[in-house]
Structures are given as C-alpha cells and as structure tokens.
Amino acid sequence: MKKGLFRRLGTQIREWRSEWDTDLLNPKQWLLDLFGAATTASGERITSDNALLNSNVYTCASILGGDIGKLPIQVFKTKGGDIQRDSSHPVATLLGSRPNPFMSAYIFKELMQVHMTVWGNGYANIEWEYTGPNAGKPKGLWPLDPSKTDVHVDINTGEPWYVTQLPSGEVRKIRHYDVLHFRAISKSGLKGMTPIAVVREELGVQQSQRKFLGSFYSNGTATRGILKIPSGTLDKPARDKARDEWQKANSGLTNAHRIAILDAGMEYQNLGMPLNDAQFIETSKFGIMEVAKIYKVPGYKLGLSDVKFSNMENQSLEYVKSTLQPIITNWEQEIDFKLFTEQERKRYYTKFNVATELRGDSASRAAYYKNMLDMGVFSINDVLELEERSKIGEMGDRHFISLNYVSLEQMDQYQMLKAGLAPKGGE
Template sequence: MGTFFNRTETREYTEEEAEVLISMLPGFSGTGTSFTSAKAIENSDVFTIVNLLASDVASLDIDMVKNDVATPDSLTNLLNVAPNGLYSGGTLKFIITANALLNGESFCEIIRNPKGKVIALYHLSNSQVAIKQDATTNFRLVYDVNDLKGNIRRLQTTDILHFKFFTIDGIRGVSPLNSLKDDLSMQKDSKRFLANFFKNDTQTGGILKMKAGKLSKEARDKIRDEWQKSNAGVDKAHKVLVIDETFEYEPIEIDTEILKLINASTFSTETIGKVYRIPRHKLGLETSNMSLAQANLDYLTSTLNSYLKVITNELNFKLTANTGSVFKFDTAPFKTTDVETHNKIVIEKFDKGLISLDEARKSLGDKPRGDENGRKHFISLNYTTLDQLEEYQMAKAKSKGGGSDGQD
C-alpha cells in the first residue's frame, strides 16, 4: 500500500505533524484553528473523557444484522479484526472516535478491489483531507486527499467514511473543544498558579527593600534574579536566609482559602464532562446511588448510544445501501452486571423464545452450533397466543356439549 506509506523515504515534518507525533494518543492531527487536539489532550480531563469514550467504542464489536439476525461478514471482520495491514479493528474504532471527539470529524478511506468489494479501511489524518464541492457534478461533495508527498487524490463520497458527532450543515463537523476554550484556559491558569506556589516552597513572593541608595532598573532586575536563584525552589526550602543590614525582606502573604478553592474546584471538570455528556459518576465527581447495571444502562442510553449511532449510520449509508442488512454495535457488555446474573438472564431469554440457541450459546461464551436448529427459537408448549387459547376453550366447550347430547 505504497499510496499511504513509504518506509524507505525520509522527509521533513511540518510543525503540525511534529506536534501530532509527540501527542499521547495515536493518529491525531491539528484542526487548523487556534487550538490543536494534541494540545487539548494535555489537559487531564479532556484526555480522560476522550480516552473513556474512544476505549468504550473500540471495545464493542460491530455486527451485520439482517432480519434481526447477526451474520458473519467480511465487512465486520474488517471493522472488528483487521481493517488493514497496519493496525487492528479496535485501534481503527479508537482512532475514528478520538479524532471526531477532538477535531469534530474523522475520515476513513474505503479500498475496493476491481470487483468493487471492500478489502481495506484506512484512517486519514484530518490535515490530509480537504472537502470541496465539485461544480462539474452538480456541486456534489468530493474529498481531496494529500498523500504527504504533495500529490492530491480526489475521492468521491462513496470512497470515504466521514464521521461527524456534531454538525450544523451536514458537511463539516464541529469540535466540542470550540465551546471549552475559556474553561480550558481557566483550568490551565489555576493549575499553573498552584504549581508555581508549591515550586517556590509555598512562598508566593515578597518585597526586598534596600534601605539606602537608589537602584536603576537594571540593578533591581539583577538583584531580583539573584535572590530568586539563591532562595527559590524546593531544594532551598527551610534553609537559613542571610542578608546584610542594607536589605529588608518582607514576604507577601496569601489567603489559604483561595488555594483551597482552586484545589477543590471541579467546575472545569464538570463543564468538560457536560459538553461530552459524561455522567458525573464516570468522572469520579460523585458516588452513584444506582446499581452497577443501572449505571451502565444509563451511560449507554444517555451518552454512548448517540456516538455509536453516528458511526453505524455512516457505515450503513456508505457500505450497506440496498442490501437489506445494517450495522449494529453489540452493546451486551454494558447490559451485564456479573457472570451469574448474566447467565440467568440469557437462560430466561432462551426459555421464553426471545433468543435462538446459537445466540444463547454465544452470550454464554460457547461456540454456536451453526446449523438450522441453532438458529431456531424454542418455546414451551405451555405458551400460546390469546386467539389460539380462545379457540381451544371454544372447541373444548363444544366437545363437552356434543358428548352430553349423544348420551341423551
């Protein structure tokens, strides 16, 4: 796949690409605005939230469902196991989700063989892709992809997956970080204030007075720098301070309540979590009074499901049109509490005919039968529909009446 990577060639990296390479999460690139995703994830709250959501999405398998039955398919193998020769399906889902959460959108190129079958999926960095409207095709969207060698390839919408968790025009995704600029700045300044406070051994500053003489600005700056060099820092904490009678040092005191307020403040964390719709208990801000099953279900329905739908909607739009099949995430792990409860629920569903034998075996960790009996739904003879029950009662009543007349 030399179109994407050339391992034998070296090149100079741009400032944006260099920032991407040193970021903490794989595959991120700048958005071209006043912030970059690589910088944003230096904030621990943003990193935690993005890592949480992207990891949860990556941990779930995507099924191909037709007539409410999941069937193995080469496309699901690409999405779950091996989308290409570079990384796994879980990594692809992680990169797609993380980029869309940070940059507002993410891209994935669809590679097909000469017969039109999808054989690979490759993530594209946001900085590689330019979205345009082609006047020669009634202003349809096209994607110009820079292959990092200066070559531009034009892709049609059918050849690229474009994931957007938030959009106001249906064309470009909008990053949630746009609404967090002030909050991230405030949190950064607060942490910097605390870091400097403890770096200076909790000494917030002071006034060094010279009793006699008048100092020039250069002299004052030099004395200040030398004083800071000699006395500031944890290594010099609690050491004896020696000055002559021409100087007088007066420390500046700070209200410790301000430090407590800054250190205990969770406002920025709550705001970041609110933007990404993360429940407070997921961020450790409060203890949930719900059971584990209720907490997981609440997180799935109120938060995770909206992100999963965006991904499957794009997959269905580009990959399953007119096939009668749809992609769905298997969210069973978030509906399970413990092994014993899980097994009990599966068995109850099977006994009531809600799931097939193969579905039950798969949920219990056993290998499905894979035959006709495995796909069947079994149900007790004691169950029947209401109309059949009425017919049965009427037939029984007529049978009793006929027997009585015969005896007369």
C-alpha cells in the same frame, strides 16, 4: 499538446486558489490560525492538536474511543424474512478483524472515534476491490489526518469532494463515495464542528492553571508574605538586599525547607497559600465538568463523584443510551451507506453488539436470561453463546414456553376444560 497542458495547468491553479481563497465573512481555518483566533482570553492558544494534551480532553477521548473500539460491529443479512449473521462478507472482515494491514479493528475504530471527539470529524479513504469475486466491494480502510482534510462542494455540480494532504505532502482530491466520514454535530451536515471550539476558553483557563501550578512548585515554597520591621525605615538598597537574601534562602526546590534567619528585628507575616482558596479548587472542578458535559461523559468516569454498586448498573445503562447510542447510530448509518452497494443495502446492514455493555452483574444476567427463556425468545444455545460457552448440540436450539400461557381465543375453552364443562364426544 501545449494547449492541453496550459488547460490542465489553469485547472490546477483554480483548484489551488479555491483552497486558499478566503474572506472576512467566511474565513478559512488557516486565516483564523494566522491571526490568532485560537488564542483565548487567558492568553493561551488552544487548537485541536494541542487540546488532546489536556488531561480532561484526553480522558474523554480515551473513554469514548476505547468504548467504541471494543464493541464488535457485526454484519447481518435478511433472507425471506429471516435475519442471519454474515461473518464472511468483506465488510465484516474489515470492521471485525483488519481494516488495513497495519491496524487491528480495535485500533481503527478507536482512532476514528478519537478524531471525531477532538477534531469533530473522522475520515477514512475506502480502497475498493476491482477484480475477482469481490469486485466492487471494499478491501481496505485508510485513516486520513483530520487536521489536513476538508470538505468542499463543487459549485457547478453541487457534489461534495474531500481534499486531503497525504503524509508524503501530496494533496489529493477524493470523491465523496470513496471516503468513510464520521462527523460530530454540524451546521451544514457536510462537516462536523470540533467540540474544542466550544470549550476553547475553558481549556485556556485550565492550561493557565497548570502553568501557574508548575511555576508555584518550581519556586519550592508553600508560602507568600511580607517582612515587617518594628521601627524605622530602610532605604532602597537595604530593602533590595533584604528581599534578595530572603528569596535566596527560600526559593527553588533545593531551598524549600531551609531556615531563614531574620535580623534587625525583622518579622515575617504569612499571607496564606493561594492553592487553599476554595475558588481555585472549584474552578478546577468546574473545568472538568465543562469538558465532561460537552462529551456527555458521566462525571464518575472522570473522578468527580463516587459510584456505589447499587446504582452502577443504572448509570452504565444511562451512559450507553445517552452517550454511546447516538455515536453508534452515526457509525452504523455511515457504514451501511458507504460500504455496501446499492443492491446490498436492500438486505445487508451492520449492528454494534452492545450486549457486553448491558450485561451487568451475574444476578441481573441470570434474571434476564430466565425471562427470555420463559418467553421462548432465547434457546439454551443462545444463552450459552452470549456467555461465550460451548453449545450443547441440536437439542439446545429448541425453544420452550410456559404451559400457563394461552391465547385469548382459547381462553373460554380452556376455562371450560378446567371446570369439566367442555363438550364431549365429537361435538
């Protein structure tokens, strides 16, 4: 019994050592943080945790998280060449209604996307059903803290494991098929890189700018300058007294608009306000552009440019295709592999419904529906469903096509009938 206890203890110690073992060529994150690797050239320390407090990062995370959160994820199954939507599957319930008792589907999807946007990884522990008709299927999705979760590869088996710290402080090791993992761009394919590492210096500059603005306005003065004396010189005590009196009269918000009285022929010369400098303003705009570029968020969503109604639809379409579609594909492929069994993957799959993002204005939707109806792709009930209106019964399920369409094989016969040259009788 003692041998087994010592053996388990030795195994646990080796696992703990693997968590903390590091070297200078491949340092762990705790070592980087310890020696201030997250400190930028501006002197500001930027980590994924405090980067979310940056207004530009927060806006991008809010935009991407909100857009992914609001899009419904639907479950489909193929049967005999036919594609049917299955809203009764447990995966459809988890992703469309309630992934766990404490979160709605929107909150869960938004949270996972925010984690991936800021930390580069979104993790959720999969809770499985072990009994009943749904045995072997997922029954809950529990988000994990991305700042306290890491991916490790077993050197003996090559199998990836997830090590995380729970809110209780317990460190838990989880198998890879029990974790839903959405990752950003990666060097290894196992763990995503945090985008904050790319714009850390830029965020440091922005944080310094904000501190400067806070200090500037806290002084309550909009000017900087010098006091000139027409003739003669002042000794050091007199200069210090003049400076102290001037600062006392003009510093602080309560003294911002007080009138300073200059005696002894003193003259005040304004040196200008630094916030008027074009370089300062351009630096601020450049910082916003850099963050928006990293996340592929259009500038107009961050207030950098005006959007006209004439090109709103094109810009929205470009945003869906270039920004959202890669994220959506990432989600769909991870969900299909992790949440369906091997047998289910042969006929089940998930799909984000982006119709709401592509609907455009009423005139564009009407033209689109008309084309789909004319080609026989949509039925009337299909259009009503997309518009979230009541269907009109079985007659609305019929598909129509224009009589002007004819197959190439029948084109010659059709033209002869129109010319009255078609064979008569039973010929």
